[in-house]
Amino acid sequence: VLKKWRVLASKNVFRNRWVSIRQETCETHSGQIIDDYFIYENKDVVIIFALTTAQQIVLVRQYKHGAREIITEIPAGVLEENELPETGARRELLEETGYNASEFIQIATHLRSPSNSASRDLIFLAKDAFLAGPTAFDETENVETQLVSLEQLQQYLQAGEISDNGCVAACYRVLDYLKLLGQTEKPSEVA
Amino acid sequence: VLKKWRVLASKNVFRNRWVSIRQETCETHSGQIIDDYFIYENKDVVIIFALTTAQQIVLVRQYKHGAREIITEIPAGVLEENELPETGARRELLEETGYNASEFIQIATHLRSPSNSASRDLIFLAKDAFLAGPTAFDETENVETQLVSLEQLQQYLQAGEISDNGCVAACYRVLDYLKLLGQTEKPSEVA
Numbered sequence: 455v456l457k458k459w460r461v462l463a464s465k466n467v468f469r470n471r472w473v474s475i476r477q478e479t480c481e482t483h484s485g486q487i488i489d490d491y492f493i494y495e496n497k498d499v500v501i502i503f504a505l506t507t508a509q510q511i512v513l514v515r516q517y518k519h520g521a522r523e524i525i526t527e528i529p530a531g532v533l534e535e536n537e538l539p540e541t542g543a544r545r546e547l548l549e550e551t552g553y554n555a556s557e558f559i560q561i562a563t564h565l566r567s568p569s570n571s572a573s574r575d576l577i578f579l580a581k582d583a584f585l586a587g588p589t590a591f592d593e594t595e596n597v598e599t600q601l602v603s604l605e606q607l608q609q610y611l612q613a614g615e616i617s618d619n620g621c622v623a624a625c626y627r628v629l630d631y632l633k634l635l636g637q638t639e640k641p642s643e644v645a
Numbered sequence: 646v647l648k649k650w651r652v653l654a655s656k657n658v659f660r661n662r663w664v665s666i667r668q669e670t671c672e673t674h675s676g677q678i679i680d681d682y683f684i685y686e687n688k689d690v691v692i693i694f695a696l697t698t699a700q701q702i703v704l705v706r707q708y709k710h711g712a713r714e715i716i717t718e719i720p721a722g723v724l725e726e727n728e729l730p731e732t733g734a735r736r737e738l739l740e741e742t743g744y745n746a747s748e749f750i751q752i753a754t755h756l757r758s759p760s761n762s763a764s765r766d767l768i769f770l771a772k773d774a775f776l777a778g779p780t781a782f783d784e785t786e787n788v789e790t791q792l793v794s795l796e797q798l799q800q801y802l803q804a805g806e807i808s809d810n811g812c813v814a815a816c817y818r819v820l821d822y823l824k825l826l827g828q829t830e831k832p833s834e835v836a
Contacts (some may be wrong), residue, residue, distance in 0.1 A: 456715045456789060457818065458708055468659045468666070471681045480710065483787045492664045492684075493711055517649055519671065521759035526646050564810045567758070568712035575810060579686055596674045598647060612821055619755045619810045620767060626817035630803055636827025 457483035467492075486617075496573035499566065501530040501620055502545040502582035503628040504553055508603040512553050512583060517596065526600070526610065529620040533576065543578040551599045552589045555580035562627045566620065577624045579631065604634055648674035658683075681785065687764035690757065691734040692811055694723040694819040695710040695744055695774035701792040703742050703774060704807075708787065717791070718812040724767065742790045743780045746771035753818045757811065768815045770822065795825055 465478040474495035480488045504512040517524050531546035533539060540558045547553050562577040591597050602610070610616045611625055629635050654670040665686035671679045695703040708715050722737035724730060731749045753768040764795050782788050793801070801807045802816055820826050 455786060456708055458713065458715065459710050470681070470683075472681065473666065475659070475666075478710075482785055483708065484784060486784055488785060490661070491710060492661075492665065497819060500762070515647060517647055517648050517674065518756075518759035519669075519682060521756050521760040521763050522649065523756075523759065525756070525759055560804055563806075564808050564813060565709075565714075565716070566715055566810055567711050568709035568714065568809055570711040572712050593675060593677055594673055594679060596647060606822075614753055617753075618759055619756050619757055619814045622755060622756065622818065623810045624814035626821075627813065628795075628803070630799075630817075630826075633827075635821075 457612075458587070459483065462474070462617045463489075463495075492570060494567070494571040494573070496566065496571050498533045498539075498574045498576060498622065499530055500533050500539055500546055500576050500578060501528060501624045502543050502547045502580050503528055503557075503624060504547055504551070504555055504580040506553075506601065510603060511607050512547070512551050513600040513602055514550055515598040515600060525618060526616055527618045528624060530575075530620065539562045539576045540578070543576070547580055547583070548586065549590045550595075550597050552585055552587050553580075553583045553599075554586035555583040557581040558562060561631045562624070564620065564623055564627075575620045575624065579628050604629075608635075646741060650674065653678070655682075655684075681724055683761060685758070685762040685764070687757065687762050689724045689765045689767060690728055690811065691724050691728075691737055691767050692719060692815045693734050693738045693749075693769045693771050694719055694815060695738055695746055695792070696741070697744075697773040697774045697792065701794060702798050703738070703744050704791040704793055704801075705741055705797075706789040706791060716809060717807055718809045719815060721766075721811065730767045731769070734767070734771070738771055738774075739777065740781045741786075741788050743776055744771075744774045744777050744790075745777035746774040749771040752822050755814055755818075757809065766811045766815065768818060770819050795820075799826075 460481040468475040476493045478491045529547050529550045533542040559579045565573040566573040629633045652729040658668045667684045669682045720741045724733040750770045755766040757764040806811040
C-alpha cells in the first residue's frame, strides 16, 4: 500500500531573491526517519500555446543560461505572487511576443519536478491570437518570435528541435486536446 | 541576433550529498553584468517507456515528497557517475519494476529546466519488455507496478492522470516515434 510521508521538521537552509531551499525531516511509509530531504521552493510557471487566426503557433527563441544553449519553445514564465493564472499567461505572452488573444483556456496542469518541488506548469491555449503591440521583455532577456504551422510544429517535436520538457509536454497536450495529433503521419506513409 | 552569455566567475554556494548550487557572474548578450545567476547542478535522468510483448506499458505509482502526492508515471531515475545511459535505463527499470527488455533504444533527449540547469532526460524505449525478477528499490522507495494498454495510456495522458512533465513529454515522444498517436480518437468519433 502506498502511503504519504509525514513531515516532522522543516527549515529553510538557503534563500535569496532567486532560490529558496528547505531541509525536511520526514517519516517515510515504512517508519524510517530521513533528516536530509531537500525541497526547492520554486514558483509555478504559466506556459502558453498561442494559436493565431491563421492557424499558426507563436514560438520563441532565446538563450537559456542553465543549458548554455539557444532554444526554441512556446512562451512561458513565472507566475507572480497573487497573480491569477490567466492574467499571468496573458502578461507573459504579451511581454515575450507582443501577441494577445481573445480567450485563454487552461487545459492542463503538470508537475515540474515532483520528487523535490511542488512547482507546476499551468498550460494555456490562447485562441485567436493576434499581434497587439511591441514586446516588453527584461533587459536580461532577448527573445525572437517565430510563427510556424501546426505541421511544422509537429516536425519540430519529432526532430527534437523543441526539447524543453515542459514545452514538449504542453505542445503535445494541447495538440491532443485539439485532436490534431497524428495528422502529419499520413503524407509520409503515402510517399 | 541571439547571443550566448559569457561566464566571468562561478563558485559553489551550497553543496551537500543531494544538492549543489553555483552562483555565476555573467555578461549578457547586451553587455550587462549579472552577478547573481544561480545554477542547479542536477544529474541527468533516464526515463524508460517499457513496452511488453503483449503491447502493454509498464507504469509505476509512488509517493513524491516534493509534490506531496502519489503519482503515476513511467520508470525513471538518476543516471549514476560514469554510467552508460543504456546501462542506467536497464538498471532503473529492473530496480523499480523487475522488468528487463531485449533492446533499449534512446529516442530523445529533453532539457529538464534549461533556465537554471543543464540536466537532461534521456528517454528510452525498452522493446519486448518481460518480467525478469523481483524489484530492488531503496528502503525510502515504495513502488507499485501497473500494466496498461496503449489506449489506456493515452486516456491517462488526456485526463491528466499522468502529470509529471518529463513523463508526459517522454510518453508522447515515444508514442509519436511508434506512430501510435491519434489512434484513440477514432472510436469516440464513431460513437
